Amino acid sequence: MTNLVSQELYYRPAYKPNQVICGSGQTVVVTGWTVKESVAKHLQPYEYAGIGACYSPTRGISLLIRNLLANPVVRYLVVLNATKEDRNAGACTCLLDFFGNGFELGITDTGKQCWVIRSAVVGYIDIEIAADDLEQLRASVECFEAKTIAEAASQVKQLAKRERVEPWGEPKTYPLATVEPTVLPGTRYGHRIEGKTIAETWVKIVHRIKTTGTIRPTGYDGQWQELIDLMAIVTDEPEGFYFPEPNYLPCDRTFISEYVSQILDDAPTVEGVKYTYGQRLRSHFGLDQVEQAIGKLIADIDSARVVMSLWDVQDGEANSSPPCLNHIWLRVIDNELSLTATFRSNDMFSAWVANAMGLRALQQHIRDEICDRSKYNLQMGPLITISQSAHIYDDCWENADNLIANQYKKAFQERDYADPSGSFVINIQDSEIVVEHMTPGTGEVVNCYSGKSATQLCRQIAADCPALQVGHAMYLGCELQKAELALLNQHYYTQDRPLKIKL
Template sequence: MVAEADIPEAEKISLDSMPNVWPLYHRAEVVVGDVTSPLAVTTLWTQRQGLEGKLQPNEFAAIGQCYSPRGVSLIIRELLANPNIRTLVTWGKDATNTGEQIKTLFEQGFNPDYTIPGFGPSIRLHEEIPAEEIQRVRENVQYIDMREKIKVTDYSGMAEFLRTLPNERKPWREFGIRYPLARPTTTQMPGELMYSAQGQSVEETWLDIIDTILKFGREKILPGEDFKLDIPSMAAIVRGDEDHITMKKPEVFRYIPNFEDSVARYVKQFTTSERPEGVAYAYGEELFAHESLNGEKINQIAYITDRLKKNPHTGRAFGSTWNVGRHMTAPEGPCLVGVQFTTMHQPSDDSHDLLLTAHFKTHDMFSAWPSNVFGLRELQKLVFDEVRKPLVDKGLNVKLGPLMTFSGSAHMYGGQIAYAQQTLKEFPLDDNRTYRLAGRMNVDPRGNFGLSITPENRIRVDHYDPNKGEVIHTQEFDKRIEAERWFSDTKRASDPAHIMYLGRELANLDTVRRLREKGINAEYRQDRVIEINGKPI
């Protein structure tokens, strides 16, 4: 996926400079001990701080977590950069099968296309690292797999095991080597601060999201060489009721590592108070057993359902996952910070949609957003099932409504960009639209418009309710520019294609008005070509 011309040249790192330059990536997320130590540990999803507290700094070179299989290449890069490391140990909760991929790489190697045997195309090792260099790591660094051999909560036991490993300080090469990250080409279009994406399904909405970020995301440089494309505020709407079991096109997510296998396990975290062993936080724990300042466990979802049963239109059906006492200064905190349930009336059938809006402070929109939304869907269904009958008994017809996410920082990391581009190449957004944003008169939720010319040769606009078909407002104008400003200033339409359609119709209508002013027998009918003397032109 990386062209040879795009691969930067490598540079050597002297062993003496190692304390100043290593690790190369995510330094804020890695505990650095003695860089001359032969030992490095990845704790996968288990908190690294627990193990750090049981070891002296001179007993290890680095301890770091690795949440995603995309981190496997970064581990290889770090081992190439610091040849002092002779032993790599994996231990902890392997929520994304990352540990298994590291094990397979060391034990079986990798395929000619840089994929790891048995793991498909969603993960490729960085192709700018020569194959022979990856092979040298496999030959010179001992790999030890301690997953499931020591409990993920037994930090003392793990520390004792690490102390039994050889501690000979003899680098396997007299220099480190750094292969700069290849940067995929992106086209950044000028744009505004906030964007939205929507679709009938999770797949469709996600394609809209990654398309938007690739076009309008702004580059942010991260410590080391990595970067991300970021949109400061982004809303995403899933209008259908699809869940992780009923999704119609799971193949759309083929470049998200281990997606289909992990999503079913992941969504369970949203509907239970249990926190998986060794992880820093779980959304369900914060929502179903939120710890107050006095130590009391608060079931916020029970509170939400109770409020909705009493008043379906309440503004207080809100739950927070952000615990100020614990998360403000903690090394890790939840990205999802709040969920809010509300209802919206649908005049077409006098029903009410139960909506869920989820607020994220920071959001990996490529790998994390789909699983997040499928988990939130399960939470929405749980609340819906709890409140539906009591509300129906009160005469309120409630339906499961759209699910919305609002992300304060919606981003994709540099290593995800090529996969996002490939996804859109294989699944073009236009070919996968089911919720049509096509400017059709029956689509724009803000209304339909009838355009005509009055007997006085003025512009007349009738604004129709899209649900009832009734005229809700009529306005007349002497000039086309007045009508255009009215549409713009009063926010009458929401779909860009619909707005373009209205612009074309206003242009045709105004042309007919001008012809009539010159005494020409011209006729305007909406959605039809202009006629002069009864003949189309």
């Protein structure tokens, strides 16, 4: 075999070409969650056609199959199914099942017709691709599974020694359906979203991004819709996590049980695995930061210095793939342990729910350890994530729109109206509108406003209470306007009730 191969024989991905390392062989290597460069460094370009990752069985496999159909020169597929992440996500297993078991007509999670892979792992192929072409691909490409990088590289080298085989057909490409989002005006920087559970908060996050997020190019051959600096606050996530029924979250309990261990537990250094959050927290910097945090809070329960870092200064170097989760800050206020996590980049549709549940499990672990080792009996406080780039990738826009259509109205209707800024009692006294501002819970009057103009009163309250919830502020505006109408027309006014005409 010579490495002097014509340029025309090089693998040419029709979709997401920048995510594939291309060569001139006849074998495509699917690396799953293993870093593709870790495989490529063991091979010569003439030994492989392409090397690339595949993360999702519902979105990634279809794009891979499209690229294989566009490159019938590929006759072999080596699937590296090596890591815990691969087993948890299931994309490699599902891809192997496509070649082994085939596919059938079905429906996607958004209700669209598709080809469903016959597998225990749910995987979709775009319905636009002809079934005959899929069957020809299955019959023409020989598939191999590898459990380690060394095994994958050895298999590719052995295949490269075989006599070159003619392409199995003509290249075929299919138009890729696109979703064009409608972007409404809104704030680009600095957002606050709160919910009782991770599920409720997630629905609100997806709605906010899909409503006002800016369309930006990504580094991954596509687009995302993005907001900058989004703070999400989860106040009452139950122990063991809340999963709605039916489950509309992008993960289930089995996935989360595996994912939580990646945050809580240390992990050995494995070739091709960039890092795990647990490894960064437990051993990467030469100390166990989780144990350090527990010890600091036991020694000084009021400490504001309990910071865990996952960012290594080497992460800023070129060709590095730095962790998305950068810092974790813990604080005890009024006997509640809160956790704040900062993400430099956050896939809010596919990853945030798992991120949040993993962080909540870490928060629970630290709370329990402090209680077991000290006199403190702490309660669980809020979980806060600050996502500096909060985005949804274009291949999830349709799923996001479907989630909003089915769940957002319900999530918004279930919100409670207990505003931390307090409550307001409105009356008409001595030919003026009188508004008393009271603290939440205790009902202590902290301010009093009076006047004849609803507009002027709204401006005064807004200036003094800038953190008022939007729904509460709109309610106040309506009630004050109603009070002004009652004053002008000499009607009876009672808050939250229709006006009554004086007879």
